[in-house]
Amino acid sequence: MKSYIYYLSALIVTLTIVSCENELPFSIKDNPPKLVMNALINTESQTNLLFLNVTGKEATTHIQNATIEVRVNGQLAESLRPLPPEQEGDPQCRFNITSKFTPGDVVRIDALTDDGKYHAWAEVTVPQRPAEIENIDTLTVPMLEYGHKMNYLRYRITLKDRPGETNYYRIVVDKQTTLWKYNYEEEGKGEYIFWTKHSYSFIGREDIVLTDGQPSTGEDEDNGIFDTARNIYGVFDDSRFKDTSYTMTVYNSTHIETAGEEGYFNAMDVIIRLRSITEVEYYYLKALNLVDSDIYDETIDEPIKYPGNVHGGTGIVGISTEVSATIPIILPKYHNRKR
Template identity: 40%
Template sequence: MANGSITVYVNGEKTETAQVEKLYNSSYEPNCTLKTLFRPGDHIRLEATAEDGLYRAGCEVEIPQPIGESIHVDTLRTLLRASYGMKDCMQYKITIHDRPDEKNYYRLIIEENAYRISSEDGIKYGPFPSYPEIINQEDIVLTDGHLTTADDEEFGILDMTVQNLNNVFTDGRFENGSYTLKVYTSVPSMSGFNKKDHLLLDVTVRVLSISQPYYRYLRAMNCLDSDDYNETFMEPVIVPQNVSGGLGFIGTSSEQQVTLRMIDQPPL
C-alpha cells in the first residue's frame, strides 16, 4: 500500500491519521503504527486509503471488557504421552473467572520472552519473544468436549474433529462461574544463547476477552490452518469479514495476564 494512511476515530472523535512507513528488510513490507490508546468499551472506526486516496476501506470494532478478576496460574514439569513415547512438558493450570450475566468469548495465549545480560558490557538485551505450541488435548473447554490422546493421531482415521489451534473458547461450560484450563507446552529453554551471559526467560500467560465475530473468525482459521480439516467430509468454511471496501478481518481484545520467571541462569 504505497502513499497510504489510516485515520482513527474513537467514540466518534478523530484521534489521528497515521501514514504508511516503508520498511525494508528481507522483503518490502508496508507498516502503519497507531499511537492512539484504546480502552475497553471504546468504539473504534478505522478508515484506510491507498494510492493517494484512489482506494478506500474501513471497519468498525469495539474493544471488549476484560475479565474482572485476576487469573491464577500453577505450573508443573511433567511427562505427557506423545506419539513416540513420553514427552517432557510444562503443565499450566490457569484459573479464570467468567464475566457475569453475559455471553463471553476468550482466547488463551502463552508467550515466552528471553533476555540476556551480556558478560562483556553488562547490557540487558531482549526481549526475544516466541510462542510455544499449546497442547490442549486434555481440556474439555478448549476441545469443546472432544478430549483426545496421542493414540488418536494414529487410530482416529475417521475423526472429524479439528484441533483448536488458536485456543479460543466460550463460557458455555462455566457461565457466571470459574474454570481451570489445563494445557501443556514444551519445557522453556535457553538453548542457542551464549552460556557466558546471564540468561533470563519469562513466560506470560494471557487470557484475552474477544468479540463473537472475532471468535468466529479464529474458529474458521482453525479449520483453514489445520491438517485435520477434510474438505470432502466437513462443511465448507465461511470466513467472517468486517472490512468494507476490501477484504479481511480486524479483531480487538482486552486481557488479563500473569508473568512467571521460569529461568534465571547466571553466567557459566
Template identity: 30%
Template sequence: MKHLLHILAFTFAAFVAASCEYEIGEVDESSKHQLIINALMTAQGQDNYVELHLTGTTKTTLVRNAQVKIFINGSLAEEATSDTCIYKIKSLFASGDKVRIEASDGQHSASAETTVPETVTVVSVDSADVRFGNENYTRYFIKIKDPSSLKETKYYRLSVVREQHKVNGAYYHDNELYYVSYSTDIDNKYSYYSDIALSEGMSKKSKDYENMDAIELVEEVKNVFGLFRSSYFSNGEYTLNIDLKEWWGHDVKGDAEDIHFKIRSIPESEYYYLQAVSVFQNYEEGVMLTPAPIVPSNVKGGTGIFSVSAMAETTISRGKKLEIGDKIW
C-alpha cells in the first residue's frame, strides 16, 4: 500500500460494497482511420525523419510511399517519399522558422505547423559529489540562459547521453600500448528529483526519496522525458540540478566517459504531448483515479505530433581513453 490516497480510494470502494467489473462490448471496428504524423525533429539535425501510420481499432498500419512536403516560412523546402514508413528529412531549420508539413497517401491527408524556438545558451556546468545511502552520485549544475523566456513561458527537454567507453582489450609491448579496443555503452538515465523545474515544483532532494512510502500525494507520474518550463527561471536564467550515478569505470584506467547534456527548446505542443504520454503507465495502474490521458495533437486532419526543437549541447569528458603509444607505467 504505497499511497495514502489510494488507501482512501480503496476504502471508498470497500464501503460502497464490492465494486464489480464487467464487459460492455467492443469498440466499433468501423471507426475511421486517421493518418498519424510523428516527427520530433531538431533544427540543425542530420537525422530528422517523419513517421507515417494509420490508426486502427486494434493495431496501427504503416503508411509507405506517401508524399511528404516540408514548407519553411511558407515556401516548399522539400518533398520526400519512402517505401518504408520512415521519411527522411534533409532540410535544416533555424530558430523562428515556421515549419509546415503536409502528408498524403492518396486516401488520407493531414498537415501540421510549428515554429522553431530560440536555442538556450549553456552558461556553465559545475559538479559536486554527493552520496545517498551507499550510492555515490555526481550532481551536475547546468546553468542555462534563454532571454526569450522573459516574454512568455518557454518549454524545454533535457536529455543526457552518457557514452561509457570500456577497454575491451589492450596490448602493451615494452611498456607501450600498441593495440586497444573499446566497447561503448549508452546510458540515458539521470535523477532529476532534486531539481525544482524538472520535478515541476515537487523536488525531493534525492532520488532516494522514492523509497519512502506515501511521499507523493497522488501516484507519481515520472518526468521520464526530462520536460521543464521557464516558469521556474529567474531573469531568463536557470540552473538545472541533476544527479548521475557514479560509473564504476571511473576507477579503471583507460575507461572514459563522455557525458552529453542536450537541452532542447521545444514547442509548447511537444511539451504537452510528451507530458500526456508520460502518464500512460499510471493510467494502466489506476484507471479509476487517473483520468484518461488525452494526448494533444497539433496535426490537422489526423493525429500525432510534429515538432522542431532547437538544441544546445555541452559535453563533459571524464577519464582518459588509452591511446597507442601510452606508457603502462
C-alpha cells in the first residue's frame, strides 16, 4: 500500500526536510519505523542525556521501554533504564549516561527495546582534548544592534590548533548569572536560595573563522546585505589556522536580565569553553545553523539532509572534549557578592 509522508525537522532528530508543497511516495513496507537515538555528550559534563524516539508516518513517537548499553573499548561500562518523566504528561524517553570517557576511547552505545523489535547503535572515538586557551582579552565596546547602540563585552580569544591532524571545534560562551531570593517559611523561619541562570548567545559575525571567510557588521545585517546563515552553535574547523595559533573575536551582552520576582542579582561569570568535536557533530551543527537562521525557508529552499552515525536506526551521537577559562564580571553597582 502506498501513502504519503511529509518529513519535518525536529530538535536533534535526523530527518530530511522537504518543501511542504512536494509529496514523496512513501512505502510503509519498504520504510518501517526506526529508532531515533540522539546525544551530544561532553566528557566534562556531569549530565549527559541520550534521547530515544521512533519514526512514524507523520511524526516521531515515544519509546516506553528500552535499555541503553554503553561500552568503552569493548567492555560494558553501564546498562541504563529510562529516567522518570520530567513532568506529568511528558513521555520522552531519556537516559543519563554517567560513564567517564577519555580521549582516544572507542565508545559504543546500543539501544534495545524490551520487545526485541528495535536495536540501534553508534560508535564514536572520543576526540583529543584541545590545547589550553592561551589568552583572553576583554573590552567593553558600543555596538549597533537593530539601529541602537548598546554596550557589549568583546572577547579576543587566542587558541592553538592541535598539530598534524584535521580538527573540528566548537566555541561556547556560557554566561552564568547567579541569582538569589529569600524563601519564607512559617514562624518566621526561612533561608536564602541561590541558583544559576545560563545564557549562551554571542555575536561572532566579525570573525573570519566563525563566518567561513564572510565577516559582516551590524549595519550589514540590518540592511540585509549579507543574507547568510549565522553560526549560532559556534562550530569551526582548523582550515584557516592549521597547526598554528589564532585569535578569535566574539561579543556578548553582560546586561543583567532579572526581575524581583525571579530573583536578585548576586554575581556573573562568563566561561569560555573550547570543545573538540567529532566530524559528524561538526556537520550536524552546521546544518542546524542553517535551519535555525532566519534565512532558511523550507517551502523554497533545497532539502537538508542531516548527517548521522546511528546504525539500525537514525540520529546522531557525538562526544566532545573541552578546555575552558572563567572571566569574573565585575559590575560597578554590584560589588557585594553573597556567595
